[in-house]
Amino acid sequence: MRYAETGFNLEIDLSRGSIERVATDPGLTELHLGGLGTNAKILWDRVPPEIEPFSPDNILIFSTGLLCGTPAIGANRTIVSTISPQTLFMAYSMMGGFWAPELKYAGYDKVIFRGKSPNLVYLWINNDNVEIRDASHLQGKGAVETEDLIRQELKEPKAQVAAIGLAGENRVYMASIEHGRSSASRLGIGAVMGDKGLKAIAVRGTKDVNIARPAEFMELCNEVLKYIPVRDQNPVPGVMPILAGLGSPKEMAIHDEEWHTENFMWGNSRVRRKGFWNEEIEKKWTESMENVRTRLISCYNCPMKCGAIISVPGVSTYMMKCFSKLTYTMAAFSDLDFGFRIAQRATEYGVDAFSTPQVMAFALELYEAGILTDQDMPGMPSDNEGRFYWLLDRIVRREGIGDVLADGTHWAAQQIGNGAEEYAHNNIKKHEQLPLKLSMLNPIYFLMYCTGEKANITQIEGNFPQAPFATREEREEFVKDWIQVPDEKFKEYVLNWEPRGENSMPYYPTIEATCEIVDWQEMMHYIDDAVGMCAGLSSFPLKPPYHIHNYPAFISSATGIDMDEAELSQIAKRNRTLLRAFNVRRGLRRADERPPEDHWKKRFPELEAQLLDAYYKFKGWNKEGIPTKESLQELDLDYVSEDLIQRGILTDDEATPSKEISAEKERK
C-alpha cells in the first residue's frame, strides 16, 4: 500500500482524447517527495528546451502535494506546472482551496495533460470514472460562473472545479486558473490551459487516504492545532500587523491600510503617496469592505481565514484573498469600491491581480507620454476608472491594443517600441512584480529577487525578519522562543542586525550570512511546494507551526519513508537544483538575474556581484548560475549533468558555459 500518496497519475492526451491511469515509481517519492518536486522531474524528462509554451508537446501538470488529503493542517495546495508563455521558463503557480485533497480522495496524485483538444472541453474525474466532456456551451463564460454551471450539469454539488475564464481561452499571458476562493495566477498558466482547449477540471473523490504510522502522525497534527491559536494570540511585536501573525496577509480582515497605501507604489509602480491615509479614508474604506464582505473563509482543513466572500451589489458574488484587495485600486489611483467592483469582473475573466492592474497602468502611462495615441485607444473613456474597465475588456478579448497588452508589459513594450521599454520597469525575468520601490539595498532581498526560480518574492521570502528590529531588547525578545531556526547562528544574525551603523544594510548581514539566510528561507518553500503545504502556515510567516525540525517526522510518519533533517534538506536542494537546471537548459543565465530596475535607490554594483558569486558558489553553481557536474552528481542528478554537458551548456571541467542561449532569442 502507498501512504499519503495514491501512487497513481492520470495521463490525458487532449489531441487524441485518451485517458490513462498510470502507477508511479515510489522511488521518485523518496527522491522528490511530490508536488513541485515530481512535477519538475516530469517536465525535465518530457519537455526538451525547444518546446514552446503553446506547443502541443508542452505539458500542463495539476499536482497534489505529498501531504494533501492527510490530516496535516493546511496541506491543501494544488501545484500547477508548465512552461510560462511570459518568461519562457518553468511556470509553477499554486492554489489553495479544496481541489488537491479531492483529487487524492478520487485516487490520483497528479493529472498530466499533453496535446491540444480541437474543441473546448472539460475533464470530469469521478473516482474511477474519468471523461473528457464537451465545453462548447461554456465558451466565454466567467471562471466562477463555469465552476457553478459544471457542478449543476453534473448534478454533483460536492465536485471541486478549477476553471479558466475568457482570458485563459484567449491565451492572455496574465490568465489565471480560478477555483473558489483560490487561484493559480502567476506566470500565465491559464493561457496554457486555454491553449490546450481545456476549460475546466472537475473532481469528486470518495476514497481513503492512508497514513503509515497513524498515532505518531496525529500527535504531530495535534501539536500544530494547539500551537496555531497560541501563535495567533501572540503576534510578533515590532513588525507590521499583517505580517505579525500566521496565514497569508490578512487583507480580508483588516481595515487599516496605511502601510500598503503609503509604502507601496500607485499607478504603474511609480507614485508613493505619503500622508494618503487619514480618518476619512479609513472610514470610507471600512464601509466599502463591510458592505461587500459577507464572510471570512478558509481552505480545506485550515483554521486561518485568509479569504472572503465578496458580494458587490449588482454583480455576481466572487471570492477574494490577500493583496488583490488593493492592486486595482492603487494602479488606478481610485478607491476600494472601485477595487472590489473591477476585481469581480477580473476574477470572472480569470486574470492575475498582480500583473493585470500593472499592465493597464503601464498602458495609461504610455498614453500620457504620447507613445500610445488616440489611434491606439479608439473609444477609450476619459475617466481613469472607465479606462481600466475599457482596457480590461480589450486585454482579455485581445482586441486592438489589448492584443499587444495581453502579453504583459515586457513583450508589449518590445512590440510598441518608441521608448516603451522604459515603462516596463517593474519586472523580473519579464514578469510583473509587486509595486515596491525602496531606498537602501537589502542584501537578502537582492539575492531572493535575483535568483528565485518563480520570479515572485513571496515565493522565497518568509521565515527571517524583513528588516532589523529597532532595539537590542526587541531582538532578544524575538529570538527567545525562535525554535524554527535550523541553526543557532541565525539568532546571532538577528541579534547583531541593526537599522543603522556598522551592522546595517547593505553590508550586514554579511555575504556569508546572507547566503545562509536566503538558502534557509528558500528551502522551506521548496518543502512546502513538494508536500502541498500552504506557505501561510510554514515558509511565509515568522515562527510558523511547520519547520525543519518537525517536518521530517510529519513526512516520515505519513509516508513510512525514513527521514531526518539532513535528508529532507537534501531533497529540497535536489528539487531546487532540478528547477534551476531545467531553466538553465531553456537559457537562464546570470544576466537574467536582476531585481526590478529601480527597486532600490541605493545600489552597490560591486557588492551585488560579490553576493551573486558567493550565493552561486554556496548553491553549488558556477559563475553563470549553472549547477556544476559535481553538485548535480551529489544530488543523484547525474542524468541532468550528462544532458547539460551533451548540450554544451556545462563543460566537463565545470568551467563557464561554452554556448550562450538567451531566453529572449528563443521566442519567435
Next chain:
Amino acid sequence: MKGEKKKKIVKAIKVDVDKCNGCRACELVCSAFHATPKYSSNNPARSRIRVIHEPLQDIYVPVFAGEYTAAECTGRDKYVIDGKEYDECAFCRASCPSRDLFKEPDSGLPLKCDMCEEDPPLEEPLCVQWCLHDALTYEEREEEVEEEVEREKLEIGLESLANEYGLDKIIDTVARMSQKG
C-alpha cells in the same frame, strides 16, 4: 402509566453557522477517528459530520449524522433566513435515500454520530476539538425525563392471558382457585 421524574445527561454539539469558515476539518478528523485502526486513513465521504455549503450564497451548515430513515420525505420545505434560501435537507441529520450523506461510500450502510464514544471518554468529540472557530461547541446538559416504571413478570403474564381469554374469565378463575384453598 406515569413514572417518576429522573435526571439524565444529554450530550450535544451546538452548531453556530455564522462562525463556520468552511474548512471541513470536522469532516476529515471524524473520518480519521472512525477509521480502523484509528487514524490510519481519512475520507470525508465516510464522515458523520458534513458541512453543507454553497459559498456563493454564503451558506455553511455543519450537520452531524442522526438516524437512518428508510424513506425520504414526501414534501420538502424551504427556509429563508436572513435572505438566504435553505433547503430543508440542509438542516436534516438523517441518513436518507434522497442524498448520499451519511452513508458508507462502499456499502451504502448508514452512518451515525456517536459523539466519538471511547473508553476512557474524550473531553469533546473530535470535530469540536478541531473547530478552532467554535462553529461547533460541545455541551452536556441535564434534562429531566420521565422514567417508565418497570413492571413485574406477573403483571406482564396476566396481561397476556387477559388479552387471550378476557379479564372477566381471569377474575372468575382466580376466585375459583382461591375458594378451593
